[in-house]
Amino acid sequence: MTDIHDDDGRVIDAPSDNFVYRLLPRSLWPYAQLARWDRPIGWQLLLWPCLWSAAMAASVTAAHGAFRPGQFIAHLLLFFVGAVAMRGAGCTYNDLVDHNIDDKVARTRSRPLPSGRVTRLQAKIFMGLQALTGLIVLLCFNGFTILLGFASLVIVAIYPFAKRFTDWPQLFLGLAFSWGALVAWAAVFGSLALAPVMLYFAAILWTIGYDTIYAHQDKEDDALIGVRSTARLFGGNTKFWLIGLYGGALLLIAIGFTLTLMPWIAFFGLALAGILLFYQIAVLDIDNGDLCLRLFKLNFYVGLSLFAGLVLSIFFH
Numbered sequence: 001m002t003d004i005h006d007d008d009g010r011v012i013d014a015p016s017d018n019f020v021y022r023l024l025p026r027s028l029w030p031y032a033q034l035a036r037w038d039r040p041i042g043w044q045l046l047l048w049p050c051l052w053s054a055a056m057a058a059s060v061t062a063a064h065g066a067f068r069p070g071q072f073i074a075h076l077l078l079f080f081v082g083a084v085a086m087r088g089a090g091c092t093y094n095d096l097v098d099h100n101i102d103d104k105v106a107r108t109r110s111r112p113l114p115s116g117r118v119t120r121l122q123a124k125i126f127m128g129l130q131a132l133t134g135l136i137v138l139l140c141f142n143g144f145t146i147l148l149g150f151a152s153l154v155i156v157a158i159y160p161f162a163k164r165f166t167d168w169p170q171l172f173l174g175l176a177f178s179w180g181a182l183v184a185w186a187a188v189f190g191s192l193a194l195a196p197v198m199l200y201f202a203a204i205l206w207t208i209g210y211d212t213i214y215a216h217q218d219k220e221d222d223a224l225i226g227v228r229s230t231a232r233l234f235g236g237n238t239k240f241w242l243i244g245l246y247g248g249a250l251l252l253i254a255i256g257f258t259l260t261l262m263p264w265i266a267f268f269g270l271a272l273a274g275i276l277l278f279y280q281i282a283v284l285d286i287d288n289g290d291l292c293l294r295l296f297k298l299n300f301y302v303g304l305s306l307f308a309g310l311v312l313s314i315f316f317h
Contacts, residue, residue: 009029011110018038036088045207047180048303049180053184054072055072055313063261075184089127090156092130095112095123098160104224104225105221141186144190156176159175173211181199194256206246206299209277210299211296212238213242214296217292218231231286249277253270254270262313265312266313269309272309276299279298283295
């Protein structure tokens with residue numbers, strides 16, 4: 001097979017001006033690509049449910065005069081490291097599972113494994129190092145949070161195979177990507193409550209929505225090789241599904257905020273997030289891959305809007 005990855009070592013679907021290519025030695029590029037460091041939107045979207053829940057928990061403690069700024073900042077840093085490490089480990093695992101599939105999809109054929117720039121053994125070792133980093137982060141928390149973190153591994157292990165046996169692989173991604181909403185709350189209180197559970201289910205709906213938009217880029221290739229997705233399932237009805245998914249997410253978050261008596265500023269952040277979500281629906285063209293990618297990336301600002309409102313709420317009690 002002709003080697004189709006670019007001569008300069010980049011992959012087709014990665015930004016060419018990313019810091020990976022400017023700061024890292026060329027020998028490390030394939031590993032950065034395995035971990036998707038050249039595409040930070042993935043770990044950012046994984047991180048947001050953690051940060052929402054951590055900020056909501058901090059706001060609750062502030063309402064009772066027990067806010068600990070040092071703990072809050074430390075948790076944010078730990079979740080950042082954990083999100084980058086575990087998203088990287090998950091992507092590496094996904095690439096190992098999908099090695100043969102990626103070789104058949106134009107957008108993914110230039111990735112390190114199918115292009116031969118990394119061996120399967122090297123990828124497995126790299127995955128182990130990233131997972132070890134995530135474990136070290138997890139061990140910084142209380143016992144209940146550690147057990148909760150380990151429980152997520154079942155979903156993480158299943159996700160790469162989901163597109164082979166269900167039209168809803170995005171649901172499994174949501175179950176895994178949203179787990180931080182439970183973990184961050186447990187890290188503060190050592191237990192769970194209904195509010196973070198609402199946040200968890202909201203994040204699942206949000207994830208299904210934005211990843212459906214993302215999956216529309218690949219629907220032709222997916223159809224040819226038999227990979228299933230909500231993009232293929234929803235088809236021309238995608239906008240109607242997104243109204244339900246995004247609307248449901250906003251409603252569940254509002255319930256979580258109400259249960260925890262969040263100040264008005266948190267709801268203002270939620271309203272901004274809602275505007276961004278429904279903007280995606282309004283302008284979506286499922287046959288325009290470039291637009292789908294831009295709208296997918298816009299969800300960074302959805303997460304930021306919610307987080308900013310929750311952080312400000314700490315000071316509005």
